[in-house]
Amino acid sequence: MPNVRLMNVTKRYGKIVAVDGVNLHIYDKEYFSLLGPSGCGKTTLLRLIAGLIQPDEGEIYIGDRLVTDVPPEDRDIGFVFQTFALFPHMNSWDNVTYGPRVKGFDVRKSETIGHEVLEMVRLHERLDAYPNELSGGMMQRIAVARALAAGSKLLLLDEPLGQLDAKVRNELRYEIRRMTKDLELTAIHVTHDQAEAMAISDRIAVIKKGKILQVGTPKELYMTPKSVFIAHFIGESNFLEGYVSDLNRRGATIELRGGIKVQAGAPKDMDKGDRAVLAIRPETFVVEKGIKKTENSILGTVERITFEGTNIRYEIRLRNEDSVVVVRPSLVEEWLKVGEKVTVSFSPENTHVFAYPEAGLREELAVE
């Protein structure tokens, strides 16, 4: 069955290392996402799995078969391109039945498959339409139908929703997941949109500069990020700089700018006096009007308020001049006002402590 294994796979373009010694195991029937910023190597990785490019080092297995040197037509895959790549000189029907035909299926079998997949994507009535007569969403569905019709159990999707508008994108991402689960396929989905990856994936690999930083379920990545970059890229985080002033059973005491001391979760591999970055999710803050004296509370002033529909977003300037973003449900809490004095507090369990990046915090967080 099509589980996929990559062993120490490297791909270089001149001096640029696009994929750097990647080891990865994607399980059978899993919906797996390769997530990362533009230019991180995620599409290169997918193309290596598809055989559209060859690795400089390493081995790729699909099932138990070593496919490193196998051409794409012999890998038994379905591939959905970001631009759909529907053949412009063929109508929907010819596009969809192309795979069965070139694989030498008999006419009746090809037609049966064609009808089935077009039913599945609900575009049976548009089988005569050429790609230039279809909307973006329809083209995307035909592209998925064409990949499914090839009969493979491994579906590779290269930013398949990238060219669609937000509403259609949200609808189609669940539809694609449903189809792959119904057909018991293994799917590898490349995206730079963390919300999309979180919504549809069983597991996600976060990639940066050709390297896999962390692999896990969406919840694992969100709740226990292993690096500052993951905490930043998956969801949203506030980063406060400071030093480890004490290590204790509960975790660590971090001294922030302005001498503010707060209690945080246990840091990994850090000693007293080390420079640290404290990461806190915006929705885990508690904000109260006026001055309150509780654990991990810092005084601040509301600087900006943005209404986002479900949530309301406050930008608060703390008394040590650091700034944090706080997100609260818009319909269940009383709104604060710009300029209002508030107390911001957080629980140590909702914090993550990371060593201060060698390259600098801004460079570490950069996504371009």
Add this chain to the structure above:
Amino acid sequence: MLKPKIAKALDKLSSKTAIKNTIYTVSIIIFFALILLPPILGIIIKWGSIEDVLNQPKLMSEAFNAIAASFAVAFFVSFIDVVAGVPMAWMITRGKSKWLSVLDTLSDIPFIVPTATLGYSLLLFWNEPGGLSSLFGASFVSPGWLLVILLHFTFSFPVVVRVMVGALLDYKLEYEQAARTLGAAPLTADRTVTFPILKHSLIASFTLAFARSLSETGATMMVAGAFVHGPIFINKHIGEAGPLVFVSAILIALSGLVFVTIRLLGPRLKMPVRKVWPVVERKLSSSTIASSRNGLTLLIFFVIVLVPSLFVAVPAFEAIFTGVLPEALGGVGVWGDYWRSISLSYFVGIVVTLLNVAIGLPMAIIIARRKIGNGPSAVLDVLVNIPIIVPSVALGASLAIFWKENFAFMPEIWLLIFAHLSITYPYFVRSMSAAVERISMELEEAGRTLGAKPLGVFRTIIFPLTKYSMLSGAIMMFTRSVSETGATLVVSNLVTAPVLLVNWVKSGAPTATLGLGCGFLILFSFIILLVLRLVVKGREAY
């Protein structure tokens, strides 16, 4: 650069509708008056003399045979051009070797070598004792239809390669990759996806090779022997209006018909994409077959195209050691005429290039930006192609009739310039209109919304983005003018370099002299090619 004050004044003028309309109108009038109508009117003026041929069944039969031979050669050569040129373009664009860029440059050589020189070079290679014949005994390929086919293949092959290299570079590789991921073998993917998508380029390359073959005269005369096709027939009967008008009219009408047919039916041409033979095509896609195909393509290119094109350089080397070179450089004897003819060729080339840039640029903008409405602009787009499809000797002859009958006072040098204007005009307008079309209208509109006048938009946006296409178009015009033979022979008695070389061949000039004469022209062509390459390389700066 223009001085700011003058530029500002001209910019201001360009925003006046009357000025803009005048420029466009003048360029259209010049196109009709100088480029398109004179060759057609030349034939119409002498239409009555067609009876001279109609009354002589033998002459008429010869004329029909010559016309049939022209079309047979053009069709056959264009077909094998596409068959051999597409794998070459494929290898250049898809191969990974760094030497492929050298191969790309080499494939242009026959295109820029003056055709008369090319004809002589092929004659030496295929027929003369110093060439292949020294290996295979007496005259390996004698002058005649086979040598004409080899020649036409040689000079039209680069046209197909150039068009297809451009098309393959623009082609979105994802279509082919999608086919491969769906299980198609490389050959199946190419046959069912890539070639049908590139159908327009395939048709365009066939059409251009066809036009090039149909209109060529100078080089063919050197290798034709007893073989007679349309342009040679016209040249044989030079001075007689009847055969000229008869053959020219039929060639123009039939080639026009062929082009309209290709234009109308080409897009509807169905390629066999539904039927697939997975097992056979998989075997034919093997690396062994691909390597064999590449090897055969290179063999054809080197043996039939490149080496014969440059073979003339061999006697040129001989000339260096036999004292011919000092004579040539000193302008002794026939070399005086040679350098005068070279000067004339380059003078005409420069004048024609400058004039065509001036009159062709507004026309390119009219076509690219549909300045006079969609319908009329599309008609102009078709009409500018006509001078390409008319055989150059027919074009020259009808131009001579038109100008000499109506404007007897016209100096011969101007007749020559007008003939070359007609022949080279389409090359510039085609290349420039395509370049302007590639520039998004939004860029022009952005310039206008920021306050730039029309001329300012051209100076600051269109020109910087198209200057390399403009320069490439100008170099193409220049090389085409310098190498032109057929029309030059009949339009005037002035002796340009290609005409002189034809005369030398006819009079049996010594091989070393001929070789060196051709060698100089090839050397100059190399320099021009080098300039072209540097210009194209400069494009990468964008």
